Ligand SMILES: Nc1ncnc2c1ncn2[C@@H]1O[C@H](COP(=O)(O)OP(=O)(O)O)[C@@H](O)[C@H]1O
Ligand SMILES: Cc1ncc(C[n+]2csc(CCOP(=O)(O)OP(=O)(O)O)c2C)c(N)n1
């Protein structure tokens with residue numbers, strides 16, 4: 293199949309969003325939004341960095357790449373609406389495998405009511421999938437990392453460390469363990485970004501927010517730095533799946549704090565609004581946990597501290613970092 297046929301094969305025959313003025317088939321796409329702010333974000337996934345044939349089927353490559361981007365839209369307080377896909381395709385990939393990648397994206401796009409509106413296709417040495425997502429947010433309702441204030445409650449959604457545990461099992465464990473720990477494998481392959489929870493939370497006046505792609509050791513530091521506050525996290529309150537206790541406490545510690553790719557959210561909210569946020573979480577079937585408190589300590593602002601085994605120690609950024617050389 294050559295480029296033109298490939299593009300025709302992945303072209304949607306209708307658009308879910310009325311905002312799409314022009315989708316696939318011209319020099320660029322056009323969307324129209326009059327009353328909201330537009331959010332845009334891009335994330336790239338590269339073979340053997342973000343996925344490998346050992347860990348992920350083509351369907352999951354597409355699904356995860358879109359999920360990572362949608363998660364960033366949710367972390368800004370927005371609603372994802374459309375996406376464009378840039379793909380680098382090695383000769384070894386079959387037409388069916390490429391269709392599966394697009395089916396993975398479309399599976400999640402359908403759940404989130406989003407449209408594929410454009411992209412780019414080239415051949416190359418390694419599969420690279422780069423997705424740009426557009427989203428909208430009500431004016432004045434965007435959620436920033438810089439909005440944490442003194443005495444805020446620090447919260448996270450879901451359980452942490454699941455995706456890292458799933459990746460560990462896929463790379464190291466036996467077939468029996470693959471079956472036993474299917475939950476973690478699914479969390480690695482098909483993370484569900486927290487869009488519905490965030491989209492019901494407009495009533496909360498102020499919230500700082502970040503999504504968990506690299507692990508909370510990173511993401512909490514980003515909030516501390518952007519807000520110039522001190523974040524104190526209680527390790528015993530960091531939520532994890534019961535089966536994670538099957539693994540060593542060292543592994544559990546590493547995965548929950550710096551495993552990454554859970555695509556859950558970490559944020560802070562005032563004490564006054566905490567109860568209301570819990571109600572919203574319940575209504576949207578979302579588990580949220582309070583894991584700590586924000587302090588304003590001018591000697592420590594910009595840093596994160598972890599309460600663990602009766603000690604308070606600095607929690608340094610420790611997640612996944614590219615360009616380490
Ligand atoms: N190559 C780049 N060119 C321009 N901006 C970039 C580049 N890489 C990252 N950024 C910007 O840096 C910020 C942090 O990026 P990143 O750590 O990837 O965020 P996230 O973890 O939420 O995906 C974002 O605002 C992103 O848009
Ligand atoms: C085969 C394989 N090896 C390792 C990992 C682990 N891994 C790769 S990138 C990453 C962090 C998140 O990716 P990044 O590109 O930093 O996303 P961003 O922070 O921009 O959202 C992790 C934990 C993986 N997912 N798959």
Ligand SMILES: [Mg+2]
Pocket residue numbers: 334335
């Ligand atoms: Mg990024």
Ligand SMILES: [Mg+2]
Pocket residue numbers: 363364367502503504505
């Ligand atoms: Mg992010």
Ligand SMILES: [Mg+2]
Pocket residue numbers: 505506612
């Ligand atoms: Mg990163």
